[in-house]
Amino acid sequence: MPEEVMAAHPGSPNGIESSFPVALRGPITYALSTLALTIIDSRTGGTLATISPENGIGVELREHMALNRPIAPILMNLDGKDVVLAPFLVDKPVTGTQRGGHLVELLTIDAQSHAVVGRAVVDMPAASFEASRLSFRLVGAAKERAVLALTVHDALEVAVIDLRSQKETWRRTGFDAITVASDAVVGRVAVPDAALPEYGQAGLAIADGKVLWNLRDSSFAWAPIVPAGPHLFALEKGSGWGQYSSFELYDAATGEMRNDVTGTPVYDSCLYDDLSIVVCHLADRAVGAFEATTGESLWDFDDSDASRIAPQVTATWHGAVYGHTGDQGVILDARTGADWVTDILFAPYALNGHVAISFTGGGRPAAVLPTG
Template sequence: MTGDLNSALPVALYKTTAFLASAKQMQAMDTATGQVTATIKPQGTPVDPGEFNTDPATPPLLVTTQGTATVLTSFVVKQAATGTQASHTVVEVHATNADTGKVMWRLTLRPPQWDGSSLDMRAAVVGADGDSAVIRVSTNDGYHAAAYGLDLNSPRQVWSTDKVRVDAVADGAVVGAVFSDDLGTVQRPAGFDVATGKRLWLGERSYDVKTSVAGQQLIRVQGADYDSEENYDRLVESRTNRVRQTVLTDIDDAECTYDGQSTLVCHGTSGASGLDASNGEVLWQLPDEQADRIAPEVTTAWHGRVYGTANNSPIALDARTGKDMPNPRTTPLLVNESVGIALDDSGLVAYPTIS
């Protein structure tokens, strides 16, 4: 895998299997043995992401379709010319049975040509809700992006929209930024219905809009107002844009991680905090001088636990209270009920989860 730790690992966990994605293939690995049990490759020729594209792969997405655990992943490929039909750069979406590693179906999406820049593309499975999933296709320079809505039962493409970069799905809505100019520098945060692609709301003109999942119904929206140039950082309802909370501003360079259950954990260079993922209410904050507690460096949060390091040792916190829990053996970057994925001098290492 290529990339760095400034973005999510291109890995999805299902039971004791890790699905590792790259620009050219996805591998299913048994985390107990390290054995590769399946390799999924696109039918077209994978497009070289380029030497300066340090993060071409994005995490696969685990969903349930027709009662089957399914892994969705996407590849940017070159579709060969046939007869009088010219070759094209397209996106292949693959659905793989998570238990067997067998490909269930494939879909091909044909993005806009974008003035010849389509050879410099990346694709990502943004999220899913019910029987619908959303794929993002964008150029590496950030000037162009489009979104595609899929019906996972058919399977088929249901809708598409150009000049929008989507990043987060919650409560039947996908949220991102609509481009207001040709270069994508002037943007508006916006929400769309996952199943139909209908626009649900449109925010103010902005710069540098970023969106991420903050709860089952909440999205974190960051940006800078185009007119006043003032930064904003808030939690909004995904379907209405109703502001529920302003993210804590006393945490420098705050990143927020949803634990997939009930808590949003925000962390940065000056501290960490836990927010209720249903309404944005602050539950706890660290450091706490009165209790003589320091703030950890958070690596991930999952189902009620926060993982990270403090005093050069792995730590775990209760996500709802911020209280210390028994220390884990290592500091995972990704975790589920069966396995934790960590980084050491030898690379990525899998550890069994101990309850």
């Protein structure tokens, strides 16, 4: 597995929770770095293919991207075939008297043959000449479209790619896309005519960018958006600057609130178990679970519970919650919160029905463990 990918996992010194840049299909691992997508047979550790963008990535851009959050590839079905979406920030070549800049190159790769079947190129926002001011995310994909969030300093844009034509279908400025759920692009939108920079939350139709709903209540300003599975998103609300008192779940299709969890600590990350449950947590301080469609609360506990220790959640899969309490790996029942297994050696950071990927101390080496 590429060194950059191992260094990015949440258990490493430089890792960031919920941003491990891999996707799994059967026993195959797709590991994305800033330079290439590496396809690995998890049963043997052998590399099956390494796929790089067509455009170049200069030294300045490489140094800058090494400091940014890793971006996970997305596995989806396109016209009956499984494909992997892999985005890269690349240099825009100088042409004649036209100044260069930077682009996002989005590759569509056949998950069976590992051939590149699509290549879309998207311009970064204007004035994107200094690499130190750039960032981007592959936010999600649905309805044969992929969503990219593009940022140059404080200029925010969302661009949507039609994966059949490999063309940009719509773009909106002043919108910070955070998640894709229920065919809606959910994100922060600048509040017009505000005395100070202020943002609300809105949902845009992934097909054409039409505004589906807009939350403009001033109490929502600056409330962070937390992705929460295929149908929901959450808002952390409070006085801001990290002082949040409530965690509210909303329907991504309508913007209607589904659940309000008031009190502290407030969750800041959620994971979907790819079946029916969303598990939300705050580091190793609190954990709880919700129905993925309705947002109904199933269970919760936090570090104020005298009888239990809240685990650091690392992954969820088909009714199981994986994590660790200190050096001890644990598995919880995602529907009840009860302990299932309390003696696993390493908690996985990515898994499916074939393999689980975990890490020993210090982030090396990668260990691929059978789960089926």
